Amino acid sequence: MYSNLENEMQKQNITKEKLAKNLKITVPTLNKKLNGSSDFNMVEMGIIQDTLIDFPQYPGAKPTKLKLEYLFKEALENA
Numbered sequence: 001m002y003s004n005l006e007n008e009m010q011k012q013n014i015t016k017e018k019l020a021k022n023l024k025i026t027v028p029t030l031n032k033k034l035n036g037s038s039d040f041n042m043v044e045m046g047i048i049q050d051t052l053i054d055f056p057q058y059p060g061a062k063p064t065k066l067k068l069e070y071l072f073k074e075a076l077e078n079a
Contacts (some may be wrong), residue, residue: 003037005071008052022051036074045072 009019020030023044032038040048045068051062052071069076 001074002034004073005048005052006034007026008066008071012052012055014051019048019051028050039075040072 007065008014009016016027016030016034020027025033025044029038033040033044048071049065049068052066054066055063
């Protein structure tokens with residue numbers, strides 16, 4: 001359901017196991033949240049944002065947090 005979130009996880013080699021550990025939830029619970037059966041709360045969204053940092057591809061650029069609107073685009077569109 002969260003294509004941008006899952007693409008960033010893949011791009012940054014963040015496994016579901018690692019993300020679930022950071023969120024202090026189980027992998028099955030994370031899967032429910034990723035497929036839309038359950039919702040992420042704001043604290044979890046913040047932890048995800050802190051975990052998935054955008055690392056620019058050019059020298060001298062500073063890493064930045066990815067926007068929640070980007071990571072959770074589908075949830076906002078269906079709200």
